[in-house]
Amino acid sequence: MRMTIARTGNAALALCLGLGIVMADVAPATAQARPDSFAELAERLSPSVVNITTSQTITEQGPGGMSPMIPEGSPFEDFFREFMQPEGQVPRSRQASALGSGFVISADGFIVTNNHVIEEADEILIEFLDGNELPAELIGTDPRTDVALLKVEPEEPLPFVEFGDSDTARVGEWVLAIGNPLGQGFSVSAGIVSARNRELSGSYDDFIQTDAAINRGNSGGPLFNMNGEVIGVNTAILSPNGGSIGIGFSMSSAVVSGVVDQLREFGETRRGWLGVRIQPVDEGVAEAIGLEDARGALVADVPSGPAAEAGIEAGDVILTFDGTEIEEMRELPRVVAATEVGKAVRVVVFRDGRTRTLSVTLGRLEEADSAEVATVEDEKGETPRTAEVAGLTLQNMTADLREAFDIPDNVRGVVISDVDAESNAYERGLRSGQVIVEVGQRSVADPDDVVEAVEAAREAGRKSVLMLVRDQGEPRFIALELAD
Structure with a gap:
């Protein structure tokens, strides 16, 4: 059975047709008994949750919106252009719509949702629990955490909710999700925090896993603790069939609240860079x-x-x-x-x-600018030198080896030309074409440098030695075990 992770925007035609992976931090630090009912909490919180509808204009080429795949410059290009789109005929456009969820965080109309819910949208419409609808302006987005901030202009103050501290949430505590699953607006589902600190694919991931039912259209909706505080933003689910199987993920409020503050103040994120x-x-x-x-x-x-x-x-x-x-x-x-x-x-x-x-x-x-690429010295006259140690066959860098293994110009070190398939080096992922840059946190430029560093570690009683290796330019440290 194939399992897929999908975002939870409920796209009718084009945008954000995904399921919700919602990683968020768990409920408050104090243990909570099972409530007799969620009715009072749902009644209090639902007015602050909104349905989000987006629309996008898509231009169609040719009859039925189909355009042939004709290589640019082909002698048939003009013929097919005239055949598929007669002279004077204007390309047709259609409106694609998508559905998602969000929640109000201020009385003056700031609304949080997922970036993928509103991405590339031409228009964004917000529907409230009382049936009122307002157009929304996009204030800012952060694709890295899949967060977007919107703004509406209400005539009267709006009911809103506040972020809670997801870092105090605990596995096993009750949570409540409210959203617009499959277009069924203002639906409520309950569950527990199944896990914390989940990571899916991003450097800033800090998801709460929950078994509260999350489906298409829940994206951007809030995950509440029993105090009525938002501890996560529902983002995606793990599912073999596109529906909820009780494995959902919500980005924790510890991450989202900081992003929202920056979007609200600057209209963009301003992250520190080390x-x-x-x-x-x-x-x-x-x-x-x-x-x-x-x-x-x-x-x-x-x-x-x-x-x-x-x-x-x-x-x-x-x-x-x-x-x-x-x-x-x-x-x-x-x-x-x-x-x-x-x-x-x-x-x-x-x-x-x-x-x-x-x-x-x-x-x-x-x-941040990308690092400057260093230029290599002339290696054409280098005399090949070879050594063997710990299952590795090593050579000094030469122009021929650089070309043979496609080694980037800015990488210097000792080339691995062969690896014993039964060695610990092979088990640790060392392969031909990789470049050893450091051994024991000391730079190496010759095969003998590597041998000497390995022997020195062995004589010092070390069970392993740390190597910095570059594979297609990508750096990675490997702790290579040393045989007695």
């Missing part, structure tokens, strides 16, 4: 570098940016950022993004067996 590429710290990596516990975020690459200017290096493990302990790698991007652009923060890193504290002035992620 300027590092990171990977998890596992037990092998921790042992290889002498870190007591497997925690933090391992810096795999430091392009030009704030981190490089502050002295952060590849191989550092970031343990603390601006006073926040980093237990897992995935925590760092969210903490950095939530920090004010231009703020000078203290970053504690582990390097060479001890901690160091560095001061970093954050840039802005949205304005």
Whole structure:
């Protein structure tokens, strides 16, 4: 049976035809007994939830909206253009509509929904519980978290809801979802927080998993705790058939509230930017570098940016950022993004067996330029040199190897030309064509450099040695086990 993850916008024709994956943080810290009824809570909250209808103009080419696939410049191009669309005939247009959900967060008409609900819409119409309808203006969007902020102009103050603290939610607590599933507006469903801190595909993902029924059209709707606070925005579901099977995801209010504040103030997001590429710290990596516990975020690459200017290096493990302990790698991007652009923060890193504290002035992620590509020195005259260690056959970088393995010009190091399929190196993912850049957090440029670093780690009693490897330019640290 094939399972799919889909967004929850209910598109009648074109936009946002998806199911809701809603990851959100769990309910409040205090245990809650099963309520006798959700009626009072649903009655109080429903007026703040809205149905969202969007429309988009789509231009159709030729009869029936079909246009032939004719290569540009083909001798038949003019013929088919005249045949499919006679001279003087104007291309036909039609309106495509989509449905979704949202919720009011202020009496003056600010409304939160998913970005995919309103993406590419020409018009956005908001329907309230009392039947009143108002056109909405798009204030700003954030595709990274799938959040959008809208604004209507009501004649009277609107009922609204507030964000709660999703970080205090607990697995097993009751939650309530209200939305517009399958066009059935203002529907209420109840369930529990099934899991917290789920990650789907984005760097800033922090989803609450819930078994409250979520279907097409629920996208952008609120997930409430029993205090009537929004702790998540329903976004998608996991489903084999497009319908709810009790695995839904809601983006946590811990993420959404910060995004909404920025969209409301600036009309765009302004995330802090550290300027590092990171990977998890596992037990092998921790042992290889002498870190007591497997925690933090391992810096795999430091392009030009704030981190490089502050002295952060590849191989550092970031343990603390601006006073926040980093237990897992995935925590760092969210903490950095939530920090004010231009703020000078203290970053504690582990390097060479001890901690160091560095001061970093954050840039802005949205304005970050890609790192400059370094030019390579002339390698045509390089004499091939070979060495073998730990199941690896190594060669120095040459122009022929760079061309044979399609190694980017800015990558320098020692090329892996062969890997023993029965070695630990093979099990750890090392393959021909990859480039070893560092061993034991020291740069290597010759096969003998790698051999010496591996032997030094073995003589020092290490069970593994840390290698920085680039595969098609992408950096990754690997803790290579050392045989006795």
